[in-house]
Amino acid sequence: MPNPDSDSRNTLPIERGFPIEQVNDLADREGRAKLYYRPLSTMHKWWARRLGSVFRAITLYSLVDDPDSVEVHDPDQTDLNLTDFGEETGDGSETDIEQLIDAVSLRDPDALWDLYPKDVRVDGKKVLDPFMGGGTSLMEAIRFDAEVTGVDLNPVAWFISKKELEAHEVDIEALQEAFDDVRESVAGDLQSLYETACPHDADHVADSVYAMWVRELDCTSCGETIPLFKDYRVANGRYEDDDKYNVYCPDCGSVFLTDDYKSESVCPECSHEYIPADGPVTRGGNYGCPSCGLKYPIVDAIADGQSYSEKLYAIEYYCPDCEDEGKERSTFKGYKPATEDDFTQFERARDGWESDEDLGEYAPSGEIPKGAITAASRINGNDVFRHGYETWQDMFNDRQLFCLSTLLSAIDDIEDQSVKEYLLLAFSDSLMFQNRFSLYNVSGTKIEGIFRQNSYTPRVEYAENNVWGTRAGRGTFQNTWEKIVNAVEFAHHPTERYLEDGELIQTEPFEHPVGGTYSLHQGDIREVDLESDYDAVITDPPYYDNVVYSEVSDFFYVWQRLLLADEYQSFTPDATPRDESIVANPVVNKDAEAFEGELQQSFSRIREVLKDDGVLTFTYRHGGKESWGALVQTLCDEGFDITATYPISANLSEFMMGDELSFSVIVVARPASGREPISWSSLRRRMHRASRQVRDEIREGQTISEGDISVVELGRCFREYSEHHAKVHREGAVMTADEVVEEIYDIIAGDVSPDEIYLDLLAMEDPTLDDVNRLCRGTKINPDDLRDRSLFDTSDGFRLTNWADDDRLAYLKARDIDDLTALERVQLLRYDTEQETRTMDELREMEVTGEMLDVATDLATVTGDEAYRQLFRD
Numbered sequence: 001m002p003n004p005d006s007d008s009r010n011t012l013p014i015e016r017g018f019p020i021e022q023v024n025d026l027a028d029r030e031g032r033a034k035l036y037y038r039p040l041s042t043m044h045k046w047w048a049r050r051l052g053s054v055f056r057a058i059t060l061y062s063l064v065d066d067p068d069s070v071e072v073h074d075p076d077q078t079d080l081n082l083t084d085f086g087e088e089t090g091d092g093s094e095t096d097i098e099q100l101i102d103a104v105s106l107r108d109p110d111a112l113w114d115l116y117p118k119d120v121r122v123d124g125k126k127v128l129d130p131f132m133g134g135g136t137s138l139m140e141a142i143r144f145d146a147e148v149t150g151v152d153l154n155p156v157a158w159f160i161s162k163k164e165l166e167a168h169e170v171d172i173e174a175l176q177e178a179f180d181d182v183r184e185s186v187a188g189d190l191q192s193l194y195e196t197a198c199p200h201d202a203d204h205v206a207d208s209v210y211a212m213w214v215r216e217l218d219c220t221s222c223g224e225t226i227p228l229f230k231d232y233r234v235a236n237g238r239y240e241d242d243d244k245y246n247v248y249c250p251d252c253g254s255v256f257l258t259d260d261y262k263s264e265s266v267c268p269e270c271s272h273e274y275i276p277a278d279g280p281v282t283r284g285g286n287y288g289c290p291s292c293g294l295k296y297p298i299v300d301a302i303a304d305g306q307s308y309s310e311k312l313y314a315i316e317y318y319c320p321d322c323e324d325e326g327k328e329r330s331t332f333k334g335y336k337p338a339t340e341d342d343f344t345q346f347e348r349a350r351d352g353w354e355s356d357e358d359l360g361e362y363a364p365s366g367e368i369p370k371g372a373i374t375a376a377s378r379i380n381g382n383d384v385f386r387h388g389y390e391t392w393q394d395m396f397n398d399r400q401l402f403c404l405s406t407l408l409s410a411i412d413d414i415e416d417q418s419v420k421e422y423l424l425l426a427f428s429d430s431l432m433f434q435n436r437f438s439l440y441n442v443s444g445t446k447i448e449g450i451f452r453q454n455s456y457t458p459r460v461e462y463a464e465n466n467v468w469g470t471r472a473g474r475g476t477f478q479n480t481w482e483k484i485v486n487a488v489e490f491a492h493h494p495t496e497r498y499l500e501d502g503e504l505i506q507t508e509p510f511e512h513p514v515g516g517t518y519s520l521h522q523g524d525i526r527e528v529d530l531e532s533d534y535d536a537v538i539t540d541p542p543y544y545d546n547v548v549y550s551e552v553s554d555f556f557y558v559w560q561r562l563l564l565a566d567e568y569q570s571f572t573p574d575a576t577p578r579d580e581s582i583v584a585n586p587v588v589n590k591d592a593e594a595f596e597g598e599l600q601q602s603f604s605r606i607r608e609v610l611k612d613d614g615v616l617t618f619t620y621r622h623g624g625k626e627s628w629g630a631l632v633q634t635l636c637d638e639g640f641d642i643t644a645t646y647p648i649s650a651n652l653s654e655f656m657m658g659d660e661l662s663f664s665v666i667v668v669a670r671p672a673s674g675r676e677p678i679s680w681s682s683l684r685r686r687m688h689r690a691s692r693q694v695r696d697e698i699r700e701g702q703t704i705s706e707g708d709i710s711v712v713e714l715g716r717c718f719r720e721y722s723e724h725h726a727k728v729h730r731e732g733a734v735m736t737a738d739e740v741v742e743e744i745y746d747i748i749a750g751d752v753s754p755d756e757i758y759l760d761l762l763a764m765e766d767p768t769l770d771d772v773n774r775l776c777r778g779t780k781i782n783p784d785d786l787r788d789r790s791l792f793d794t795s796d797g798f799r800l801t802n803w804a805d806d807d808r809l810a811y812l813k814a815r816d817i818d819d820l821t822a823l824e825r826v827q828l829l830r831y832d833t834e835q836e837t838r839t840m841d842e843l844r845e846m847e848v849t850g851e852m853l854d855v856a857t858d859l860a861t862v863t864g865d866e867a868y869r870q871l872f873r874d
């Protein structure tokens with residue numbers, strides 16, 4: 001195919017506009033209730049997952065370009081298959097898809113949005129996600145009937161994506177039967193290990209929802225055993241006690257309610273007086289010994305070889321019998337001290353784990369590899385080794401190991417491999433809440449999984465979940481399974497949720513399931529063998545050291561591989577691939593620059609596999625000028641033009657609050673056509689014009705913040721720049737993308753001079769006073785600033801002046817020679833060439849700046865007055 005030039009290349013809707021407001025409204029809601037919007041993407045944890053609604057909108061605006069290849073089905077009008085969408089506009093006229101496509105602009109970004117909740121099928125599109133992660137983009141693209149290809153280096157990502165895309169084919173009954181078999185064989189045993197006495201009725205057996213553990217350390221100085229509590233809160237009070245606190249008595253081990261944990265409380269059992277807020281552990285990881293008063297770092301005491309063990313101290317229980325008898329919520333669910341009996345249950349499991357040699361096969365056996373977030377490094381994370389962890393098994397207590405391995409072994413007995421893998425997925429996802437890193441959220445009264453910070457954070461206190469699960473609780477195997485079944489059902493009958501006049505509406509199920517033609521590859525995008533005919537690459541690339549995927553994913557991988565190593569080659573190694581992983585990671589000696597280089601290599605590969613008229617659309621964190629400079633340079637170097645950028649909400653629950661990374665952008669790029677040289681001054685004016693136009697159009701079409709508008713302006717400036725990449729001349733030198741980006745920020749900030757507006761006006765066909773007003777809007781310049789400089793004349797209609805105008809000349813001559821701008825000097829010199837005797841010697845002797853050269857060239861081009869070009873030719 002010949003290289004299309006930018007004039008003949010069709011512009012895609014996404015290059016002309018994007019429904020920022022609509023998408024962000026919806027994305028915010030999805031972020032808070034993913035289970036309801038996109039059950040499929042909740043099948044298994046993947047870090048920094050993007051929201052489905054964002055990818056759906058991106059896909060719609062990137063793929064729908066040719067009305068002849070689009071079919072629309074309305075899930076809410078099943079007997080109506082609208083090949084021509086939307087005949088009923090009320091006034092008898094027709095809006096067809098072609099009109100919708102053509103109408104998309106910054107003024108009317110929502111034109112295509114009507115199709116968002118429809119079953120839209122686009123014929124013959126091939127879509128690639130080279131960094132598929134949790135597969136979100138693929139699930140969205142395949143719903144448009146695209147043929148999708150996904151690549152990820154990480155086998156866990158590959159496995160998750162595979163199970164998501166297979167889900168529409170799996171028989172839900174077969175899943176349920178397999179689950180029932182596993183329940184038959186192990187649920188009773190596993191649940192019995194978490195039984196605990198009902199505190200209200202000796203005839204009842206209640207369940208432990210969460211067992212609370214605390215680490216104990218022997219004081220380096222006096223040998224006293226210290227339970228490492230930060231404070232003695234077990235949980236905030238619930239229901240009618242929600243203004244109180246459940247606290248633990250360090251003296252007698254009872255759990256009681258107190259009004260204020262920050263002031264002195266008295267234990268009703270032993271009369272011990274203490275302030276529950278003051279535990280022995282202080283900030284910075286030190287303990288204070290209550291016996292000898294020593295303050296000492298916990299990790300140092302561990303390194304000294306002090307005994308470091310753990311103690312079961314409290315239980316959140318739930319009693320099904322009490323609930324069935326209609327007792328109050330605070331009766332059937334609450335907190336109680338752990339007793340001897342509870343510990344006996346634990347020991348029973350421990351014996352099981354120690355005595356059953358076959359179980360060892362069903363728990364990971366290796367050591368935790370040293371890495372950027374397992375061993376402390378510049379990247380966030382705590383050195384798990386200094387907290388006594390050496391092997392993967394150390395991340396779990398013995399009861400967890402027994403229950404998990406028993407469960408995994410039962411899952412392994414399932415005959416149907418595909419069905420087995422769904423149970424494995426539930427098992428694996430549930431691991432997040434079944435380990436020694438899971439915290440009890442005292443105020444939310446629920447367990448929190450291991451990856452709150454995208455890393456391993458050793459805890460001095462942790463909550464042990466009920467592995468199989470009971471009616472209450474979160475993250476158990478049983479709960480996770482329900483989530484998976486729900487997701488599989490969605491894959492068979494997907495729906496869409498959208499907002500209409502602020503009201504949330506859910507469509508009827510779509511005619512087409514979440515499925516179609518796909519191929520998935522585990523491997524390095526720079527190496528994987530792919531065809532070279534993709535219409536679109538839609539992706540979310542890694543971002544510097546934001547997530548060290550290879551390390552965090554090992555947590556799941558080491559368990560998954562126990563059942564998958566025999567099936568799939570990529571699950572045979574001990575850990576996930578690290579070296580080829582594109583990430584800034586000091587442990588594999590990759591700094592930010594190395595990351596940028598690797599990302600560049602993948603863009604190069606993406607360019608190779610993309611059709612010449614294809615599109616690359618990706619989400620990226622909104623970094624500062626520097627990261628934009630690197631990205632623009634990289635994309636342009638690899639043969640892309642950036643044609644648009646838009647702000648989007650990130651998935652807030654995935655990022656720390658206040659994190660600048662939570663601000664994200666969509667970048668749209670097309671294979672580059674020929675690039676023309678340009679002077680910086682002229683490019684700069686184009687960018688000014690483009691960015692002001694963006695501003696005007698957006699303001700007519702939608703209500704978004706100034707900051708959001710500037711992101712769109714940024715994109716338009718990149719588009720202007722891309723067409724001249726590596727050919728922008730300033731003062732005799734070629735500008736780098738970095739330098740241009742730096743300047744673009746000033747342009748967007750409205751840092752523009754009256755002269756520049758004048759030059760812009762000069763380049764227009766028939767400028768009017770309205771144009772002066774328009775070009776000044778959003779800048780610091782007033783039309784009067786131009787008038788004061790006699791840059792235009794309104795005595796007889798509107799007219800731009802030049803050096804020959806009396807008023808302008810008078811203004812120029814009155815100026816202090818040292819204050820003259822480039823334009824002013826050039827105009828004066830031009831005037832001087834017309835004089836019989838030159839009078840401007842002083843001006844002639846001044847140094848000629850690059851800016852003057854550029855302005856002179858521009859003036860010559862725009863006015864056709866070649867004398868400008870001759871000014872500096874000697």
Ligand SMILES: C[S@@+](CC[C@H](N)C(=O)[O-])C[C@H]1O[C@@H](n2cnc3c(N)ncnc32)[C@H](O)[C@@H]1O
Nearest residue numbers: 049050131133134152153154524525540581582
């Ligand atoms: C930001 S994540 C994608 C997340 C995804 N969009 C989602 O919503 O779940 C980036 C992905 O790039 C993958 N990756 C890193 N280096 C890679 C390489 N060399 N080739 C392919 N994939 C790679 C990581 O494993 C990670 O899953």
Ligand SMILES: [Zn+2]
Nearest residue numbers: 219222289292
């Ligand atoms: Zn001591």
Ligand SMILES: [Zn+2]
Nearest residue numbers: 249252267270
């Ligand atoms: Zn007490």
Ligand SMILES: [Zn+2]
Nearest residue numbers: 198204319322
């Ligand atoms: Zn009871």
